[in-house]
Structure formats: structure tokens, C-alpha cells
Amino acid sequence: MSLWTEVKGSWSSVFEVWGSYWKLYGGWRALLVSPYFHVAIFCTAICYRFWSRPEWWETVISVAPTFLGFTLAGLAIFFSVSDEGFKRIIAYKDSDSPSSPFLDIVVAFVNFVVWQGAAFLMALIAKSLFFIWATAPRFYLELLPFLNVLGWGFGFLIFAYSSLLLLAATFSIFRVARWYETHVTTSVDDEDK
Incomplete structure (x- = not known):
């Protein structure tokens, strides 16, 4: 090959x-x-004074690893549910659905990781592209402030959205916990009959 x-x-x-x-x-x-995306747009707008200045990326670079650590912890909690009957129920995909509830939860976490990774990468790129070019052509110097606003704003929007996806991932775990509670309650009630 x-x-x-x-x-x-x-x-x-x-x-x-x-x-x-x-x-x-x-x-x-x-x-x-997505309501999370709408809130991210709002947050990006009201945080303009923060991200429109150099070094906003330092926050992203310092926070992203912690957020990604949360993801591993959340998935560990999700996968640690030891009730095989419950796992089978949520992993079942009926013919009318594109995916099972199990896969929907995993997709919520994958989505969070993808956007956190994108935010981290954008922050690294913004940091690496920030330098002084003393002999730059005039058109470049005139265009650069607008390019900074576009690029930095887009990068911060991705960060804001990925940060809000932390809530989405958290609530997906909460949803599973509620399902599990219902499953156990139903099982115990059936045993008591």
C-alpha cells in the first residue's frame, strides 16, 4: 500500500x-x-472591550485545559453507571430516531470538546499572529485594526460558545441522572409488588 x-x-x-x-x-x-449560541453572540457583544485588545487569548489558553478536564470527569461519571439494564435502555435506538439517548449524551460531550478545541486553537493562532511589523505597507496598517476586530471577535465568539456548551454537557449528565432515578424507582416499585 x-x-x-x-x-x-x-x-x-x-x-x-x-x-x-x-x-x-x-x-x-x-x-x-441553539440558545447557547445566541447567548454566546450576546456575550461576545458585551465583552467587546475585553476581546478587542491584545492578549485576550491568554484567558482562553489558561481556561481551556480545565474545561477539557471537566469533560473527562463528566464522561467518566456517565460511563460509570454500573446498571447494565439501564445502559441497554438508553443505548437502544428505535427506527424513528437518528440516534439513541446514549449517543445523544456522547454527542453533547463531543460537541463541547470540538468547540473547546477550536477556541483553544483560535487563541493560539491569535497569539502567534500578534507581532509588530515596523516596515509594513500602509494599506496593511490601515486594514489591520479591522482584521483584528473580525478575527478576535470570531475567536472570542467560539470561546464564549464553547464555554456555554459546558452547561449543555452538564445538563446532559443531569438528564441521565433523572433517567437513572426513574429507572431505579420503577425497578424497586416493581420488586415491591
């Missing part, structure tokens, strides 16, 4: 799994109708 064939196969696999995630999430429509 040639190197080129392996590279193509590797990228094909990446596109397949990302496409599967994005489809299960709901795609662009789900993003655009």
Missing part, C-alpha cells in the same frame, strides 16, 4: 467520523437555533 493511499484513507476516516458527529448534532441548523 502506498503512502498516498494511506494518507487518503486516514483523511477519509476522519471525514467520516466528523461527518457522523456533525449529522447527529444537527449540523448548522442546530448551531444557529
Whole structure:
């Protein structure tokens, strides 16, 4: 097998799994109708004084690893539910649904990780591209403030949205906890009859 064939196969696999995630999430429509995205736009607007100045990216770079650690803890809690009967119930996908409740919870966490990763990457790029070019052409110097506002605003929007997805992931765990409580209560009630 040639190197080129392996590279193509590797990228094909990446596109397949990302496409599967994005489809299960709901795609662009789900993003655009998301209340978390709407709040992120609002937060980006009111935080203009913060992100329109250099070094806003330091906050993102320092916070993102902690958020990603939360993700691992949340998934560990989710997967630690030891009741196999409950796991089977939530992993069941009926023919009318695109996914099972189990996969919906996992997608919420994957979505959080994807956007946190994007925010972290944008912050690193913003940090690495911030430098003084003393001999820059005049048009560049005139255009740069507008490019900064666009790029930094977009980067902060991604960070704000990914931060709010922390709530979405948290509430997906809460939803599972409620389901589990109902499952256990029903099981105990059935045993008592």
C-alpha cells in the first residue's frame, strides 16, 4: 500500500467520523437555533472591550485545559453507571430516531470538546499572529485594526460558545441522572409488588 493511499484513507476516516458527529448534532441548523449560541453572540457583544485588545487569548489558553478536564470527569461519571439494564435502555435506538439517548449524551460531550478545541486553537493562532511589523505597507496598517476586530471577535465568539456548551454537557449528565432515578424507582416499585 502506498503512502498516498494511506494518507487518503486516514483523511477519509476522519471525514467520516466528523461527518457522523456533525449529522447527529444537527449540523448548522442546530448551531444557529441553539440558545447557547445566541447567548454566546450576546456575550461576545458585551465583552467587546475585553476581546478587542491584545492578549485576550491568554484567558482562553489558561481556561481551556480545565474545561477539557471537566469533560473527562463528566464522561467518566456517565460511563460509570454500573446498571447494565439501564445502559441497554438508553443505548437502544428505535427506527424513528437518528440516534439513541446514549449517543445523544456522547454527542453533547463531543460537541463541547470540538468547540473547546477550536477556541483553544483560535487563541493560539491569535497569539502567534500578534507581532509588530515596523516596515509594513500602509494599506496593511490601515486594514489591520479591522482584521483584528473580525478575527478576535470570531475567536472570542467560539470561546464564549464553547464555554456555554459546558452547561449543555452538564445538563446532559443531569438528564441521565433523572433517567437513572426513574429507572431505579420503577425497578424497586416493581420488586415491591
